Amino acid sequence: MTAQVTEELLYKNQRLSMCDEPLALWISKNKTKCNFGITSSACWRGYVGTWQVIDNHLYLIELSAVSQNGDSLSLSDVFDGQEKVFAHWFNGEVRCPEGKLLNYVHGGYASTYEKDIFLTFKKGVLVSERTHVNGVGESGSPEGYGISAFTVMPISGDK
Amino acid sequence: MMLNALYSYITIGLVTAISMFLTSYRPKSEFGKAIDEVLYGKRSWHYKLREAMVIPGAIVLIVLVWPIALWMLAADRLKSRAQTQQKNPEELFAAQQEFLKEKLTIEQIEVRELYQDPLRITPNLPFGHLNTAWVEFKLQLQNGDELWSFVIPQNQPMGLHALPSNAAMAGYAIIRNKKIAGEFVCEANGDY
Numbered sequence: 001m002t003a004q005v006t007e008e009l010l011y012k013n014q015r016l017s018m019c020d021e022p023l024a025l026w027i028s029k030n031k032t033k034c035n036f037g038i039t040s041s042a043c044w045r046g047y048v049g050t051w052q053v054i055d056n057h058l059y060l061i062e063l064s065a066v067s068q069n070g071d072s073l074s075l076s077d078v079f080d081g082q083e084k085v086f087a088h089w090f091n092g093e094v095r096c097p098e099g100k101l102l103n104y105v106h107g108g109y110a111s112t113y114e115k116d117i118f119l120t121f122k123k124g125v126l127v128s129e130r131t132h133v134n135g136v137g138e139s140g141s142p143e144g145y146g147i148s149a150f151t152v153m154p155i156s157g158d159k
Numbered sequence: 160m161m162l163n164a165l166y167s168y169i170t171i172g173l174v175t176a177i178s179m180f181l182t183s184y185r186p187k188s189e190f191g192k193a194i195d196e197v198l199y200g201k202r203s204w205h206y207k208l209r210e211a212m213v214i215p216g217a218i219v220l221i222v223l224v225w226p227i228a229l230w231m232l233a234a235d236r237l238k239s240r241a242q243t244q245q246k247n248p249e250e251l252f253a254a255q256q257e258f259l260k261e262k263l264t265i266e267q268i269e270v271r272e273l274y275q276d277p278l279r280i281t282p283n284l285p286f287g288h289l290n291t292a293w294v295e296f297k298l299q300l301q302n303g304d305e306l307w308s309f310v311i312p313q314n315q316p317m318g319l320h321a322l323p324s325n326a327a328m329a330g331y332a333i334i335r336n337k338k339i340a341g342e343f344v345c346e347a348n349g350d351y
Contacts, residue, residue: 024348083280086287088281089346091328092327
């Protein structure tokens with residue numbers, strides 16, 4: 001599988017790349033609302049969400065997707081007019097890599113970077129944070145999460 | 160006489176081959192083609208030629224040795240039927256008997272699964288944004304069923320393939336005749 005574009009997380013005034021998909025459980029229970037078109041091999045899930053931690057609670061604040069007809073879909077389209085959604089269903093640890101690239105892996109979220117910030121949520125509430133240093137990148141190594149190559153796929157509604 | 164027998168053999172073989180083709184052939188999906196291209200790039204002309212020869216080759220082979228093909232098909236069907244009968248239906252669920260915690264009523268569950276958030280925007284309904292799925296889950300309930308809460312610890316092997324859970328999971332299970340007959344996962348990291 002091609003390396004995947006991450007979700008985005010706004011946390012402590014930083015915009016982080018988040019290598020986890022907190023929306024997955026909600027989508028699995030609302031499949032008819034989430035008939036997303038796949039437009040790239042770098043995004044098999046068919047959407048990119050922007051999340052924010054507000055008062056220690058995890059909120060989805062933006063969603064970018066297209067339907068299988070090629071129509072743009074936003075958060076309010078998928079969540080019936082809501083502008084923010086509290087992810088009360090999410091349990092688990094999210095990984096947000098930072099710094100220079102140490103080892104590129106062209107699959108999933110497997111590449112490693114200088115530092116990982118791990119945030120743990122219980123029922124969508126932030127319960128702990130830790131940082132793990134993986135190493136020091138070489139000078140000239142790319143800074144921040146990136147993908148080297150992907151295939152763009154047309155969807156049936158593309159004109 | 161010999162010629163008649165040969166014609167009959169080939170006719171049966173042709174009918175068998177065409178029936179097998181019609182019942183089992185599935186064209187490669189667009190998604191499958193895209194995955195193939197990502198993994199292997201553009202295929203060479205000789206690969207494409209070999210791929211195009213697979214189905215005609217299989218049809219010729221079945222026409223020639225259709226008794227063996229029919230025997231293999233029957234053996235395969237019997238084997239998969241036996242496997243389906245052996246499968247424990249409870250293995251289909253993430254929740255297992257050892258993770259069950261507490262027997263509850265629908266009313267008790269719906270009171271405990273109302274969520275508050277600082278922005279006060281979560282629907283004031285049982286299971287909040289998962290309410291529609293909960294309502295659908297309740298439709299599975301039959302007379303005499305029980306509802307039990309369950310909690311699955313992180314890294315617990317679960318399901319048919321014994322994959323470890325990547326976070327603690329929680330939800331509610333339908334217990335029917337002392338066996339798990341349905342589950343509603345409401346806390347997890349992943350699609351369950």
